[in-house]
Amino acid sequence: MSLFYSHLPIYWLLVSQLLSLFTLFFYWWxxxxxIKGNRRxxxxxxxxxxMLGGWPGALIGRExxxxxxxxxxxxxILYSVSALHCAFTALFVYVALA
Incomplete structure (x- = not known):
């Protein structure tokens, strides 16, 4: 069980990056x-x-x-979602290190 938890942040980071790229693609699309006047x-x-975790890609795509x-x-709403994700990540790290 401890092996799973020791690698959990790595998996979380990988999933977060993939969701960010996916979200960035949606902002681009x-x-x-x-611009084309098509369906949005x-x-x-x-x-x-x-909210699912693609907030970094959303912030990057917006800018x-x-x-x-x-x-x-x-x-x-986007900034609120981003702040909540940062707070939960900080809480997760704090609990994991305690």
Whole structure:
């Protein structure tokens, strides 16, 4: 059992990076669709991906692609999700080291 827990942060980091790349792709795709005037990705989908762990990719995508920068409710939710993930990660590390 301790072997599983000793590697848990590595797996978590790998999954987090993959989710971030996946989320970044969705931000790029949505921006591309917006420029073309085509059907867009729902905001709930973008928020859901961030909540699942893709928040770093969401933050990067928002800045790099200048995506949804004028929609205050959107970025307030995104920043809140990001802050919660950081808090839970800090709590996890604190408990793991205690």
């Amino acid at each position: 949505d921006k591309r669709q917006a 990705v729902k905001e709930a989908t973008l928020h859901g991906l961030a 790099v692609f200048r995506h949804k920068t004028q929609k205050r409710p959107f970025y307030l």
